[in-house]
Amino acid sequence: MRFLHIADVHLDTAFRGRSEALRRELREASRAALGRAASVAIERRVDALFIAGDLFDGEHVSVQTERFLHATLNRLGETGIAVVYASGNHDPSGPPHLFPGTGWPDHVHFLGTPEPRRIAIHRGGTVVGYVTGAGHPSAHTSDDLSAAFPRPAGALPEVAILHTQVGGARGEEEHHRYAPSDLALLRTSGYDYWALGHVHTRQALNDDPPVHYPGNIQGRTPRETGAKGGLLVELSARGGAKVEFVELGGVRWETVRTGGLDKEASASGVARAIERAWEGARDADPGEARTRWVLTAELEGPCPLYRELTRSETVEEIGEAVLSSLGLLHVEVRVGAVRPSHRVEDHIGREDVLGEALRWARELARSGGAPPSELLGVTEHDLAGTASQLHGGLDHYLRELLDRGDITLLETLLGSDDP
Secondary structure (H helix, E strand, C coil): CEEEEECCCCECCCCCCCCHHHHHHHHHHHHHHHHHHHHHHHHCCCCEEEEECCCECCCCCCHHHHHHHHHHHHHHHHCCCEEEEECCCCCCCCCCCCCCCCCCCCCEEEECCCCCEEEEEEECCEEEEEEEECCCCCCCCCCCHHHHCCCCCCCCCEEEEEECEECCCCCHHHCCCCCEECHHHHHCCCCCEEEEECCCCCEEEEECCEEEECCCCCCCCCCCECCCEEEEEEEEECCEEEEEEEECCCEEEEEEEECCCCCCCCHHHHHHHHHHHHHHHHHHCCCCCCCEEEEEEEEEEECCCCCHHHCHHHHHHHHHHHHHHHCCCEEEEEEEEEECCCCHHHCCCCCCHHHHHHHHHHHHHCCCCCCHHHHHCCCHHHCCCCHHHCCCCHHHHHHHHHCCHHHHHHHHHHCCCCC
């Protein structure tokens, strides 16, 4: 028996918080990934397409998705490929209005109840294997649905399909613990392959028998990086399996961490540094020719442009420059890990104006509301050359200067280079 195992398509995800243009691109990318799954199934002459839950992101199905899904299922049916779809926590019982009056096409087997159902998979007129599966009856299924699966018997390959949270799976902390199952039970259940869904990280939980999450077929967030797709599986006999990953997603998310900014004193220089980091990442993993990219650039380390990078306008300008230069779908620049080029600890012990100012700033921060001149024992005569700046009075000048903080003092008195 040969089949394509996919899961977590999440058609019509809202992608809230994104621009309308990007939302359209990402929703279309999910449909396109499912369309490629159908094309791969036809080209590789599979007997069945298994969808292990969350085909939809919710009850709402757009007109575009409804029409697309009808056409895609018809393509598979015309070539004799069965579709077995077990519902998940996002699409329990399936969208009620998708096939009004007629129900699912004859070649589509929908599993939307917790009671396991066994389906024969044919090639021509011959049965080549069986699949047993169950679906989520509600969005918050807490029972272990796998515990009710009957032990299979016979000489033909037997597959189990389920949307479940297996304890110990990588990435499980990012998903709700719905329909939790025990890997030890799956290993000893007697099935030749477990086709799982729910966890979006592709992984093999067990090799003999194979217990696999294919991951989602299209990344949806910056955390879901890497190639996304499905698993092409061939079961030649009871106990033997060949598993091949097939990339299906057309939009990939990539995060590049960009350091080495200690010499970059302009926004264009920072943009060029991001572009270099991106090019290095693509040398290691170029993706496919069709791949479109959403980039998150995380800046880190010391940078003389630290203060300027606190301005959203500057960060947006850098992102727009990178977007234009690299021709990406979207770019987001994050600056949370950037720090000033100068460190207070390196200068606070100095016996000069800078060292004294830094110590004053720290002492003032701990002092409450006392007048700075009284607290620090400073007079106008102690501040030679500043008379023109004392128009608001000595305390006003000191408070304004010291309230800027340690880092601003360093940048003001040192400039961009250490003395």
